[in-house]
Amino acid sequence: MLTGKLVRLRAIEPSDAESIYRWIHDPEVGRYMTGDYPRSLAQLRKRGEERPVNTYENVVLGIESLEAGKLIGVVDLRDAAPEIGRAELDIYIGETDHWNGGYGTEALKLMCRYGFNVMRLHLIALWVVAENERARHVYRKVGFVEDGRHRECHRGPDGQYHDMYLMSLLEPELND
Template sequence: MVTGELVKLRALEPEDADAFWRWHNDPEVVRWLSADYPESLAQTRKRFADREPNSHAKVTFGIETLAEGKLIGTCTLRDATPETARAEVDLYLGEKDHWGGGYGTDAMRTLCRYGFEVMRLHSIALWVVAENAAAIRVYEKLGFQVDGRHRDSFRGEGRWHDMLLMSLLEGELT
């Protein structure tokens, strides 16, 4: 378990499957997320029951509020190798009533700290849709910088959107 100011990050449990299924069927939550093909609740539950253990290559956490102990989202560091000391991050809050309360910033800061201090990463990268202003604000607050723009690389709402590649190096986390 990894603790921040507002949230703690903990391993996912099979019982978390129902919340994930609900989040993935909420158009506002998935608006700027890369879409998977639709999954039934039974398939989601099976995937959670069969989940691989966390490892250096891929570690996924549930984001739980410290105050209420409520699961509000999830975050992952993936594709890490010891040789490159880099990983990519995915993060979202599925509980919309918790948006705008600082939880996303605290969860991202806590995850990056874990990546640098425990996993000994040197750089953490992410892709974000260029119109996702709230997410970009969170990442910039923490010290992420824009490395590049991948044009027309996200399909949503019937049109193409650019995505930004952002990264944070060891020592840059604020």
């Protein structure tokens, strides 16, 4: 487990399915997420029970609030390749009452530090919808820089297309 002052990053458990189900069906939480086919709670429970172990290529961790003692989000490093020392990061805070207060920022820093120190990554990249200023602010605060813009590549739940920014972080750029 990776522990900070506000959050602990831990393996996802099958019992987390109820929270994840609630989050992916919340329009406010899923506003900027990549679309997916609807999934039932039973499907999410089964997926949780059959979840593969974390590996170098794909590390998925739950974000648990130390104060509340409950799961509040998910963070992952995926598509990692030791030959090039690069991975892509995804993060979301599903509990909207934890959108402020530094929970996402601390989880992001913990996961990036893990990627650089344990996985020996050289670069961590992510994609973010251009209109998601809250997330872009957090990413910049942690040290990510905007590398480029991909035009109209994200179709939101509103059916509209949105631009996305590619952002990246090198180890010396991480603001602890």
